[in-house]
Amino acid sequence: MARGGAPEALAGPAAAALGEGAAGVLLDDPWQLLAVAGVRPEQADGFARALLGPDCGPGDPRRTVALTVWLLERAALQGHTAQEVGTVRAGLAAHSVPDPGEAVDTAVSEGAVHLFQEEREAPEETEEQAEESGEGTDGSGESGEEPPALLGLDRYALAEESLAEGLARLVRTATADAWEGSELERAAGAHGLVLHTGGEAARAEPVALAAKARERGLRALVAVHSDGGRRALGAAGTEAVTVAALLSGTAGPGRDEDGAFVLDLLVVLDAPQVDVETAATLVESLPDGCRLVLSGDPEVLGAPGAGRVFADALAARVCPRIASRVPDPGPLGELVSGIGVGELNQVEAPGKEVVIVPVRDAGEAVHRTVQLVADSVPRAIGVPPERTQVVTVGHGGSAGTRALNAALKQRLNPGPGRFGGYDPGDRVAYAPVPGRTVTGTVLSADAEGLRLRCGDDEVLVPKERVESALRHGWALTAHQAAGTRWPAVVAVLPGDAAGGLSRAWVYTAFGRAERHLSVVHGVDQALPRAVAEGVAPERTTRLRPLLEALLAAPGE
Template sequence: MSTEPETTEDTGPGTPGIPEGPDTSEARDTTGTPDTAGTPDALNAPDSPAAPERDAAAGGDPEGGGEPAGAEAPGEGDGAAGDTGTAGGEGSGDRSEAEAELAAQRLERERIERRKAEKKAPIESGTKLSGSAADLLAAVRAVESGAKPLATVFAEPAPAPRRQAPEPVRRPQQPVPAVVPSGPAPEAVESVRRVLARGGAPEALAPQVAAALGEAAGDALQEDPWQLLRIGGVRPEQADGFARALLGADCGPDDERRGRALTVWLLEQAASAGHTALELPALTAALAQRAVPDPDAAVQSTLAEGEALAFQDALEEPGAPAPRQEEDGEEEERPVRVLVGLERYALAEESLADGLARLVNSPGEAAGPWEALAAGVTGGAAELARAVAGHGLVLHTGGEAARAEPAALLGAARAAGLRAFAVCHTPDGRRRLGVLPGGGDDASPASSTGTVAGVLAGAEGPGRDADGALDLDLLIVLDAPQLDVENAAMLVESLRDGARLVLSGDPAVLWSAGAGRVFADLLAARACPQIASRTPDPGPLGELVSGVGVGELNQVEAPGKEVVIVPVRDAGEAVHRTVQLVADSVPRAFGVPPEQTVVITPGHGGAAGTRALNSALKERLNPGPGRFGGFDPGDRVAYSPAPGRTVPGRVVTADADGLHLECAGAPMVVPRERVEQRVRHGWALTAHQAVGGRWPAAVVVLPGDAAQALSRPWVYTAFGRAERHLSVVHGVDQALPKAVAETAAKPRTTRLQTLLRAQVPAAG
């Protein structure tokens, strides 16, 4: 992101429950502590029991129906004035002054006698009370007299029936943290804990195992110890040791349960690397490396149990001749490849292919608003608009500057009366789109932009029609290379018949963190129009990144020091120079504060990975004991609400509910038990974590042990995160230009091209 998420100091989260008025400021001042939103005390202020007292002190009844405490009872003090007025009125006409005086004295004596009589009667306390105070006094007296039991008197009254209100119009809104479902039953967790203890496994895994295996998790794990591999981070050798401890002599490498568990584990690992399936020979070879005696039998057993699916896809090359007819009339057999994949990814890819084919094959009538769409834009945006007017699916490619074209399309579509909406991969992508002409204001209630996650969760977007489809004529998806098959399938399934879909993005950046390579497969399939932007990214940074995209690491002219190379000899020096750049050099030379500079490195581990860099940067920029599970208020963090999604944020505080963060200007609470898995320090990120965002300055760290991890897409993505300045902490010598020139993206095994070609005859 180009800027650190907004602080809460202006919004004042410590004051929402305090009514406006002079008494409220006095209430805050009496604490002796400034009402600073960044402190834990301020954050806890809304829950303070003193808030009702402050409301009462301001002169109002907390329930809204009482009178001020100092008001007099009705009639008190009014009688004298009234009587005197009457006497004065009588004396002003027929009576003499003496007679009037006597009449006034008589009335005064009568009034005194009445007051004496009232004093002789028992005094009833509370007669001047009204509203909630009077109700409270009556309740206390009812309890003291025994007329009502305590529980019934002080029970919450049933709320009055509300008047039925019309359904409000759905408006895009800021994403809210999803409600975390309750964990597994304590009995199931305890049962799993006992089994883990017998097998020598960490008992801390019990909640995860219970959540993965269900209510009978303890029995299931006892019966099949290799089910432990379903838990992320557990290695096969660890599962084998656990099984030996539980089964003893009955445990062996040829156990059918072990073969099935390893097959599923390998497919899960492949999905983490981006594959939606594995070719059968590759899968059996990997099983053989794991000491499975009969890999083919293990695969067949997994298929028979329904834990994986097998597919036969014809091997077709674009432009290949049609199959020849044999003499007996049968068609020549084509070579096929046998693939094995997990059901969730197989079904998602097939659903995605069906939905895309529906869009491609739908008649694109360029009539009405679609016909006039291109009239409101010029240049590349006009070409894009003409393609959208006549086709259900359009691909658009280009760099950061090319985002202006789908932004202009969005504005023109809305101006033409079409229901159009655009989504990005990250909140920062949404921010950058919102400031472009036509992109809309993302702070507006009627915003036309959102994020993929927000729309799929229902927290953003235009809402859905009666059939459950997005109420849209046009959906524009930016950062399309980051779409995995599952999210892409859900988006496409949400489009109604006749709607248009534009997928826009930079094909040179890293692919999605999840399974699949949707955008690359669609570009290769050539099943729909493809519009390539001719708008280059400007300046020395744009020239450098554009060269990397075509395999050239050029030396660019940077008169304003937009690009700086910092050579280092080892990882220790790389960490030292990185901290110096972020804390001192970049702020001094370019005026970019540390919170607006991102550090990017190839991996989490190693002497100059994200862990080492974040530790050094925290010590310099926000030192502290890490009292909230390793975090302190003010720490920059990377929050991962789901695999493949990273949202930069800042630690605010922590309490019994969990770790309180501020991400993209919105508050978020991470439950305590999920902090370790979902929150990392975020001064330094990997390129996959940083994709989709941009910062004023970026420091890319390339230590000597990172040479094997470099590739052209990685370098392109890392260098492209900088808007104004890029520093490269260089310790890989010639490995950098070699990676840019020779190392392309790692291939992924997917089925989308094959599935789409079978349903779209015009493909290719």
């Protein structure tokens, strides 16, 4: 690292990313430094110039291959499991690659990335249908053109293919049975895979399904995204587990001699928050004949990891889809339900369930947020600061999570931050793995690291991971908050946040509140405009066509 002019602090992460032979790998191909989280192309270029001298150029195949992989890794952080070839070529051109097309071909030929060309089978048409469909369409309103070629990384390609095959296996091996009861119960009895949609109140339906299955003598389990989601189920939550705990073996029914869960029915709540790699691991662990019910609200922000498993499964139309008719109650339910259909309605809130706090600038937004959490909400609503969650658009900016957490710490738990910037009593957000956030409170620190209280568990954050995996958590982004609810939520929308708003963001942030929502509002008409028009960009994935190829009925 020193020979290339890189900071010594990168030595550890480089060894973790590249293995024990990291030094030799970097000497042969300095651009492999891009495999280290946080390293940007210009930094890798400088490292390469220091090691290679005049032999280093923008068209070096080692550079172009590493950049292609880096672009796809960056896309995965935005939820994509693949990217269109043209998008990757444009990204390479932006980094001065002289021949982006050749660079992509080289990356594919070396096996660094995979090229996919999904085929769309045209349905058979009668003469009347062909005449009505019009030129250039297939009768369903979709273009008859072939889907664009996609590039993807091995890990996400394997995950999506494994997940599609696993879901198809469950569909084909389930024994149809006639269960009496609700529409959801009847569907689950007859099918191996069922999708259930609805808001927060609808969560009770799949939980009731699992209880009825147990009465039938089946081994049934409910899995949720977070401990907060489990606690929100009340008494029923005592028998629920988190997906992470189920996969790690710390909770759940255990596994049989073949490594499969000892289950007849698995109900997964908060399904939109499950990324493709987690979903693939989960489905691989279910035995033949097991029924799987995926339940969630399709309007919320997608999983923090790569993929759009729930949305792709819904779009594929390869299994029953049961839409709940149970509305979310009260003024908050009315507000959030309206947002879901693109309407920001003014609702009657006699119990101060919804309060709008106008602000002029980011500084005032931070000040009013602290005031709300520390004073106004506890006094007027009766919810203490530790049960109030602040949600904002991003980490940076003058009213992002960093600025808000600094101000909230100063007010709620002032201290020198003597343990890596943290003090006992600090509220924190811990990412045990990328894309998954657990909230907790700092208990203490010792030679091993920081000890947290996260729900009912005590968690150790190793000292070498404190800087990268831990943040203060009085304020979170909506992506971090998704899958959990709090008695009170303060949604912060400073003027510079307007560009980050979408209907899904507003729906998710406002929907985190159980009893009270304060909106620190500084974006003027950008808020109703985002609700009416702000459709979040879709993720590029391959799961839908894979499911359709495996499970679509003839003629669909």
